[in-house]
Amino acid sequence: MSNQEKFVVSRIIPAPSHIECVSGGMFKLADGCxxxxxxxxxxxxLSATLHDTCNVYWKATPSFSFQAGGEGIxxxxxxxxxxxxxxxxxxxxxxxxxxxxxxxxxxxxxxxxVLKSTCWLLPPVxxxxxxALAFRGIHLCWFPETPTWEIEKNIRLAAYYKFNYAVIxxxxxxxxxxHPEYCWDEFAVDKxxxxxxxxxxxxxxxxxxxxxxxFGHATSSRCGSGxxxxxxxxxxxxxxxxxxxxxxxxxxxxxxxxxxxLVTELHDLFDKPPFFHIGCDEAYNAGSCSLCxxxxxxxxxxxxxxxxxxxxxxxxxxxxxxxxxxxRDDPRWEGYTAYxxxxxxxxxxxxxxxxxxxxxxxxxxxxxxxxxEPDWRTSHFFKQTGFDVLVCPWLERRxxxxxxxxxxxxxxxxxxxxxxxxxxxxxxxxxxFVIASNAAWHPxxxxxxxxxxxxxxxxxxxxxxxxxxxxKYIQFGxxxxxxxxxxxxx
Numbered sequence: 351m352s353n354q355e356k357f358v359v360s361r362i363i364p365a366p367s368h369i370e371c372v373s374g375g376m377f378k379l380a381d382g383c384x385x386x387x388x389x390x391x392x393x394x395x396l397s398a399t400l401h402d403t404c405n406v407y408w409k410a411t412p413s414f415s416f417q418a419g420g421e422g423i424x425x426x427x428x429x430x431x432x433x434x435x436x437x438x439x440x441x442x443x444x445x446x447x448x449x450x451x452x453x454x455x456x457x458x459x460x461x462x463x464v465l466k467s468t469c470w471l472l473p474p475v476x477x478x479x480x481x482a483l484a485f486r487g488i489h490l491c492w493f494p495e496t497p498t499w500e501i502e503k504n505i506r507l508a509a510y511y512k513f514n515y516a517v518i519x520x521x522x523x524x525x526x527x528x529h530p531e532y533c534w535d536e537f538a539v540d541k542x543x544x545x546x547x548x549x550x551x552x553x554x555x556x557x558x559x560x561x562x563x564x565f566g567h568a569t570s571s572r573c574g575s576g577x578x579x580x581x582x583x584x585x586x587x588x589x590x591x592x593x594x595x596x597x598x599x600x601x602x603x604x605x606x607x608x609x610x611x612l613v614t615e616l617h618d619l620f621d622k623p624p625f626f627h628i629g630c631d632e633a634y635n636a637g638s639c640s641l642c643x644x645x646x647x648x649x650x651x652x653x654x655x656x657x658x659x660x661x662x663x664x665x666x667x668x669x670x671x672x673x674x675x676x677x678r679d680d681p682r683w684e685g686y687t688a689y690x691x692x693x694x695x696x697x698x699x700x701x702x703x704x705x706x707x708x709x710x711x712x713x714x715x716x717x718x719x720x721x722x723e724p725d726w727r728t729s730h731f732f733k734q735t736g737f738d739v740l741v742c743p744w745l746e747r748r749x750x751x752x753x754x755x756x757x758x759x760x761x762x763x764x765x766x767x768x769x770x771x772x773x774x775x776x777x778x779x780x781x782x783f784v785i786a787s788n789a790a791w792h793p794x795x796x797x798x799x800x801x802x803x804x805x806x807x808x809x810x811x812x813x814x815x816x817x818x819x820x821x822k823y824i825q826f827g828x829x830x831x832x833x834x835x836x837x838x839x840x
Contacts (some may be wrong), residue, residue, distance in 0.1 A: 351779055358473050360801040361455050363511055363810070364791035365786050366479035375434035376499050379404075379458060383411045389447060390439040395445070399645040406817060407455045408470045420446075426514065428482025430454065432472050442453060448555045449512055451484035455813070456806075485740065485764025486790035487559075488782070489773065492523045494537040499818065499825055502547060504773065506814045509554035511787035516551065517627050517669075517766065519561040522570040524578035524619075528611035531584050541619055559625045560616045563652075564609055564657055565674070566633030568598045572771065573632075591644065600643040600653040610660065617664060625708070626661050630654075631671035637694055643818040646697040651702055658704055659715075668709040669740070672732060675700045685717035686728050705736035709768055712742035716749040724749075726756050737762035745772060748786050754789025758785045765790045776828040779811075781806045 355371040362369070378385070387396060393416040404410050420440045423429065428450040429440040461467035488508045492501050501518075508516050525538040551558045563570070568591055570579035578595045580587050590605040591598055599605050611827040617626055637646035660669050676688035677697035690696040696789060709732045717724045730741045739762045741753035750767065759766050767786035772778050784803050788795045797803060808827065817824050823832040 356798050356801065358369040358457070358648075359477070360798050360803065361806055362453055362808060363803070364787040366453065366477050366793040367792055370478055372433070372474045374474040375689050376473060377432050377434055377437055377704065378455075378469055378471060379408045379410050379412070381411045381413045381525045383410065384415070386415045386417060386436065386438045387447060388417045388438065389440065390418065390421055391444065391445075392416070392445075396444070399444070400447070400451075403451050408458070410469070410639045420794070425478040425484070425620045426512070428453075428477075428826050430475065430477040430479070432457075434474060437472065445514070447553050449479070452510055452512065453479070454670075456810070460535060469582075481791045482513065482754070482793055483764045483790050485515060485765060485766075485789070486513045486515050487517060487740065487766040487768055488786065489517040489519065489561075489768045489770075490767065490773075492518060492520045493771065494522065494534050496523075498539055498543060498547075500830075501549070502818065503811075503825075504815050505547060505551050505556065505558070506554065506817060507779075507783055507810065509551060510814070511783055512555075512791055513787060514555060515557050515625070515766075515769075517558055517559045517561050518620075519563075519627070519629075520570075522574075524616070525755075526612060526615045527617075528615045529608065530585075530768075532580060534579060534703065535583070536598040544619055545621075557623050558620055559615075559623050559627055559669070561584070561627035561629060562609070562613050562616055563629030564598065564613070564632075564653070564803075565600070565628075565630040566597050566636065567629055567631065569596055573634075592635055592637075592639050594635050594638070597636045597676055599642060601639075601649050602682060602832070606653070606656060613657070613660070614664075617666065622664060622666070624666055625669050626666045627669040627710070629671060631673050631712070632689055633674050636674075647699055650696065653673055653698060654703065658707065663788060667706055667708055669710055672709045672711045673729065675703075675709075675732075676728065682727060683730075685715070685719075685724075687713055688728070700732075700737075702733060705738075706759050706836070707737060708740060708763060710735045710740045712744070712768060713749065713753070714744040714746060714754070714768075716746050723752055728751065729756060729762065730760070733760060733762060740766045741762050742766045742768055743786070743789075744768045745778070745781055745783055750781070752791045754786075754793030757821050758793050774829050776804045776808055780807050783807065809818045 358371055359369050404412055420442045423442040426445045428446040429452050441447045458472050459469040461469050490504050518730040522534040523539050524544055525533045548558050571577035581595050637643055661668050672690040673687050674696055676683050677690050677692050679689045711729045729739050729741055741757050743750040743753050754765055769782045784807055
C-alpha cells in the first residue's frame with residue numbers, strides 16, 4: 351500500500367473489511383452532487399433522513415437518486431463506490447446506509463488551497479464493508495461528574511464508530527417518578543432529557559440499554575469513594591441493603607418491590623429496548639444479614655428468576671456480569687476474573703439459570719501463559735454451558751483485540767467494551783473507542799505503521815462538537831481541561 355493510500359484508508363474508524371483506492375479525481379460534496387442509493391427501501395423512507403444527514407455532515411444538498419436492490423448485503427454492511435463524477439451506496443437497510451455515510455464523512459477532506467473551505471472532497475474509492483460481530487456494544491457510566499453534554503458526546507462517538515448498542519449505567523443521575531429520592535439531588539437529570547438522548551441515539555443507529563444493579567454495587571457509587579447514593583441522604587432505607595450498604599438485601603420483599611418499580615420505569619424510559627443489564631458483579635459480603643444468611647443460593651436464584659421473568663414478559667433479555675457465578679478458589683480460573691466463593695454456594699448457580707440470560711464476561715487483563723495468547727477459558731466455559739456470551743474488555747489493548755477475535759471465531763454473542771471512570775483523554779479514548787470499535791467490526795485489523803490514529807480521533811471529536819454546537823472550552827476535545835487545575839488551588 352502506498353503512503354497516499356495508507357493515509358486515505360486510515361481515516362476510517364473502524365477500518366472497513368475491504369477498501370481500494372482507485373484512480374481518478376476527487377468527488378465534490380456540494381449542492382447538487384449526484385449520489386445514488388441502492389436498497390430495498392423506498393425513496394419516501396430515505397429522502398428526508400439522508401438530506402438531514404448531508405446537511406449536518408457537509409452543509410450540502412445532494413441530488414439523490416434511488417434504485418431497488420441490495421438484498422444480499424449483510425445487516426449493517428454496505429458497498430460504496432466513489433469516482434470524480436458520482437457516488438453510489440448499496441445496502442440492505444437503513445443501518446447499512448447510515449454506516450456508508452459515516453465512512454464518507456470520515457473519508458472526506460475539506461476543500462484545498464483556500465482560506466475558508468466551502469465544500470468537502472471525497473477520494474475515489476471502492477469499499478465493501480460489513481461487521482464481524484452483530485452485537486457491538488460499549489458500556490458508558492453516567493457519573494455525577496459526567497455532564498449531560500459529555501455523555502451525549504460519547505453516545506455520538508460510539509454511533510459514529512459503528513457500535514450499535516450502548517449500555518448506560520446511571521450512578522444516581524436519573525430522577526425517576528417512582529422513587530425521586532433515588533438520585534443525587536444536585537446532579538439529577540430529568541426524564542425528558544434522558545428520553546431525548548434515547549431518541550438521538552436511535553436516530554444515529556445506536557440502541558441505548560439501561561443498567562440498574564440488582565445485586566452488588568447497590569451504592570450507585572464507586573466503592574473507593576465511600577459514598578452510598580441513597581443511604582447518605584436517606585438512612586431510613588437501610589433495611590433494603592445488607593448491613594454494609596454495598597449489596598441489596600435480596601430476601602427483603604420491600605427491596606424487590608422497590609427495584610421492580612425502578613427497573614420498569616427505567617425500561618419504559620429507554621423505549622423498551624430488547625435488553626436490560628442487571629449488573630450483579632462484585633457483591634461483596636453478600637448474605638451477611640440475618641434475613642439473607644440461610645440458604646443464600648436459593649434466595650439469589652429466586653431473586654434473579656423474578657427479574658428474568660419480569661423482563662421476559664416485557665420482551666427483553668437480561669444481561670448480567672459473570673464474576674459471581676465462578677468460584678474464585680477454583681484453579682481453572684487462575685488469572686481470570688472470578689468473585690464467587692464456595693462458602694456462599696454460588697458456584698453451582700449457573701446450572702439453574704435460564705440459558706437465554708446473556709453473560710457479560712469481563713476480563714480486563716491479558717492472561718497469557720508461556721508467552722501464548724490467552725485461551726479466555728471463562729468465555730469458553732459459559733458458551734459450553736449454553737449461554738450467549740459477550741466478551742467485555744477494558745483498557746488492555748492486546749486483550750481487546752484478542753477478545754474481538756475470540757468472539758468472531760467462536761461465534762459468541764458479541765462484545766461489550768467497558769469504559770468506567772477512565773474515559774477521558776485522547777490516549778484512553780483511542781483505546782476505548784478506536785481499538786474497541788475495530789475489535790467489534792474488523793478484529794483482524796492491524797494498525798498501519800507511522801499513522802497516529804489518535805489525531806483522526808481528535809478530528810472526529812471536533813465533528814461531534816460541531817454536531818452538538820458546542821461553545822464552551824470544557825466541551826471541546828477529549829478532556830475538560832488540558833492541565834488539572836486542582837494542584838494550583840492551594
